Amino acid sequence: xxxxxxxxxxxxxxxxxxxxxxxxxxxxxxxxxxxxxxxxxxxxxxxxxxxxxxxxxxxxxxxxxxxxxxxxxxxxxxxxxxxxxxxxxxxxxxxxxxxxxxxxxxxxxxxxxxxxxxxxxx
Numbered sequence: 239x240x241x242x243x244x245x246x247x248x249x250x251x252x253x254x255x256x257x258x259x260x261x262x263x264x265x266x267x268x269x270x271x272x273x274x275x276x277x278x279x280x281x282x283x284x285x286x287x288x289x290x291x292x293x294x295x296x297x298x299x300x301x302x303x304x305x306x307x308x309x310x311x312x313x314x315x316x317x318x319x320x321x322x323x324x325x326x327x328x329x330x331x332x333x334x335x336x337x338x339x340x341x342x343x344x345x346x347x348x349x350x351x352x353x354x355x356x357x358x359x360x
Contacts, residue, residue, distance in 0.1 A: 272318035273347030278311045279326055279354045282335060286311030287356060291327040296320050297340060319344050324352055331359040 275294050279287045290307045294315045303322075305313040321342045326334060336355035343349060 271345055272316065272320070273343040273345065273349070274314055274316050275322065275324070275341060275343065275352050276312070276314040276348065276350040277324075277338065277352035277354065279307045279313065279356065280311050282355055282357050292354070293325045294322040295325065296322055317343055324354075326354045326356070328356065332356050333359060 277292075279290045279292065281287065286307075286309065288307055288309045288311060290311075290313075292305050292307065292313045292315065294303045294317050295301070296317075298320065303315050303317050305315045307313045321340055323340050324338050326337075328334070333356070334354060335357045336353065338352040338354070341349045341352060
């Protein structure tokens with residue numbers, strides 16, 4: 239009987255080690271299930287602007303999600319479901335002449351037409 243109690247006790251101690259429990263990723267690059275915002279940052283002459291930070295800001299709660307434009311001026315940002323306003327990084331004497339409106343993202347949505355046009359103030 240004592241041997242059976244020892245075996246049962248060992249089984250209880252070992253069984254939680256076999257199951258890791260829920261996996262929760264709270265890292266900054268892993269938003270909850272949602273969609274993707276994408277677009278291009280360019281000049282009025284249609285030249286791509288690489289290396290620009292684009293930020294999606296949740297209209298409720300203000301959480302920020304960022305991406306940097308690639309060589310073609312393109313960016314993609316994965317965000318949880320919600321409504322977002324977008325901002326782009328400007329350099330001295332620059333201004334935004336075309337900016338996307340707020341965008342509402344649902345589960346699995348891809349909003350790929352969120353383009354910025356930047357002009358130089360001289």
